[in-house]
Amino acid sequence: MTVLPYLVAVWIFLIGVYxxxxxxxxxxxxxxxxxxxxxxYVLLLAVGYRRGATAPVFSDIPVGTPxxxxxxxxxxxxDVVVGATVTALLLALVVxxxxxxxxxxxxxxxxxxx
Amino acid sequence: xxxxxxxxLLAAGLLLVAAAATAAALCRDPARQAVLLSLLGLGLxxxxxxxxxxxxxxxxxxxxxxVTPLMLxxxxxxxxxxxxxx
Amino acid sequence: MRGPIRxxxxxxxxxxxxxxxxxxxxxxxxxxxxxHPYGDRAVRTALLQRTANTVSSVNFDQRALDTLGExxxxxxxxxxxxxxxxxxxxxxxxxxxxxxxxxxxxxxxTLALPVALLIGLYVIAHGQLSPGGGFQGGVVVATALHxxxxxxxYRALERIRPVGPYELADGVGEAAxxxxxxxxxxxxxxxxxxxxxxxxxxxxxxxxxVPLLNAAVGMEVASGVVVLLAHFLGQALEIVGEEGERT
Amino acid sequence: MNGWxxxxxxxxxxxxxxxxxxxxxxxxxxxxxxxxxxxxLLCLVxxxxxxxxxxxxxxxxxxxxxxxxxxxxxxxxxxxxEEIEKHPPGARLLTPAVTIGAxxxxxxxxxxxxxxxxxxxxxxxxxxxxxxxxxxxxxLRRG
Numbered sequence: 001m002t003v004l005p006y007l008v009a010v011w012i013f014l015i016g017v018y019x020x021x022x023x024x025x026x027x028x029x030x031x032x033x034x035x036x037x038x039x040x041y042v043l044l045l046a047v048g049y050r051r052g053a054t055a056p057v058f059s060d061i062p063v064g065t066p067x068x069x070x071x072x073x074x075x076x077x078x079d080v081v082v083g084a085t086v087t088a089l090l091l092a093l094v095v096x097x098x099x100x101x102x103x104x105x106x107x108x109x110x111x112x113x114x
Numbered sequence: 115x116x117x118x119x120x121x122x123l124l125a126a127g128l129l130l131v132a133a134a135a136t137a138a139a140l141c142r143d144p145a146r147q148a149v150l151l152s153l154l155g156l157g158l159x160x161x162x163x164x165x166x167x168x169x170x171x172x173x174x175x176x177x178x179x180x181v182t183p184l185m186l187x188x189x190x191x192x193x194x195x196x197x198x199x200x
Numbered sequence: 201m202r203g204p205i206r207x208x209x210x211x212x213x214x215x216x217x218x219x220x221x222x223x224x225x226x227x228x229x230x231x232x233x234x235x236h237p238y239g240d241r242a243v244r245t246a247l248l249q250r251t252a253n254t255v256s257s258v259n260f261d262q263r264a265l266d267t268l269g270e271x272x273x274x275x276x277x278x279x280x281x282x283x284x285x286x287x288x289x290x291x292x293x294x295x296x297x298x299x300x301x302x303x304x305x306x307x308x309x310t311l312a313l314p315v316a317l318l319i320g321l322y323v324i325a326h327g328q329l330s331p332g333g334g335f336q337g338g339v340v341v342a343t344a345l346h347x348x349x350x351x352x353x354y355r356a357l358e359r360i361r362p363v364g365p366y367e368l369a370d371g372v373g374e375a376a377x378x379x380x381x382x383x384x385x386x387x388x389x390x391x392x393x394x395x396x397x398x399x400x401x402x403x404x405x406x407x408x409x410v411p412l413l414n415a416a417v418g419m420e421v422a423s424g425v426v427v428l429l430a431h432f433l434g435q436a437l438e439i440v441g442e443e444g445e446r447t
Numbered sequence: 448m449n450g451w452x453x454x455x456x457x458x459x460x461x462x463x464x465x466x467x468x469x470x471x472x473x474x475x476x477x478x479x480x481x482x483x484x485x486x487x488l489l490c491l492v493x494x495x496x497x498x499x500x501x502x503x504x505x506x507x508x509x510x511x512x513x514x515x516x517x518x519x520x521x522x523x524x525x526x527x528x529e530e531i532e533k534h535p536p537g538a539r540l541l542t543p544a545v546t547i548g549a550x551x552x553x554x555x556x557x558x559x560x561x562x563x564x565x566x567x568x569x570x571x572x573x574x575x576x577x578x579x580x581x582x583x584x585x586x587l588r589r590g
Contacts, residue, residue, distance in 0.1 A: 299528075302585070304585060305582055308579070312514060312517075319514060330504040331504055331507055340511060340515065344514070346518070347521075350518060350524075
């Protein structure tokens, strides 16, 4: 259990990159990028976890209760929001690519250039 | 005993997320991948809650359950519509 | 490079990355450890500023400048998407056919919309107390409006969603954040400093500038997501190229 | 031994796991049914976790899922409707899961919390969950 969360983060990263690299459809590639990005959330929150502690929100617990690290949670929150907007921007690019070249297959796009 | 239960929940959440990520990355059809990505989002929200990060879980739920799938599916539809015409 | 030729470099690259990452994982502080020097300091500061939700305190008070950067990323991404998905000269709009919607679904949509809207506003307003804040609540508000599209009809959504005002609101939200930061300078302190009275711990009026910044972010995120989705919806349902693709 | 957490753990392993399996294979319709099931189960799990950890503020997550979950399913039904109609999915498990599962979780939680604002919130979540579940199930059957 001491390294399992980190290894899960590594696995998600690798499988996401594999999906992107072998993708035949840019929409699918954007989905794989979202998978890859989720590995960073897992890693960040795993680093900040403290055994037996609770969330750093003191609205319903007495001050002084052991809590997990709020700094990494703030980072991960930013990460989630930025991830979503990046997905939106990339999907807009995919729509443009499709309009310009009539395909969303990365291999066919390479052939068009070369 | 409470500790063992915490560990079990953590392990279940982690394995669920890993499995959902694998399924989402390996699914080649973008529309079906969108369904798996929303499952991944739900799994992540569960994992974040178990990791005592409800704030992050909430933003994952907000973003992942309807907005991201909607954008993905609309892109798929736009691309398919153009394909069908050709 | 295609097919099998591409597989080998990819496999080698992934294996090397995996080895490095696993080696790094083994040297990370153990999962669930008790040493979190930054976290402990952040919690202490948040309690001094009387903000019950420490994460909100980090985002909107202690590291508010970083959040301004994030806000700007969001703003820029929305702007970029609007530019990429705008209607070009050789395209025109065709109104989509209304979809047949069963009456119970329609009723659910019209009833769930105000409830979801309220939940979104609640999440924004309680950002300084309980889990949530401008980002989460803003997205919930935007999703609530789109219940009209998924449960009622696209034209019903269009009626309550003239894109112009939402684009304006997006900019106003971003500007409000910047100006609230400048208020810190006027008060003789640093930019984005929490200069307002901190209020009573664990009440709605606590955390100083945190609830105000949360509201600004909520406004920007909600209208930003509405604008984003409006352009995606327009492209997928309405806009057709000169070849005349059909729905 | 914390019974709430044990129940949550059982629901994750016995409910969310199989839902993921269902979403990963089969026709598009079956996958969307599995997604709908997963949002319902996640909402129940989050309620149980909030009680198990003794953190009433965690119920806000369940509150958000119980409106956004059905909204997500409706997105799929609206945009993948044609594909779902081609092979209409069986949604036999959904109705009992909604009509039995939701009350079976919410009622004990209400008893444990006692009357007050927290209980009102729980009842709102339960009502939204049942309404959303029934409407989406019906829409899925029609394709």
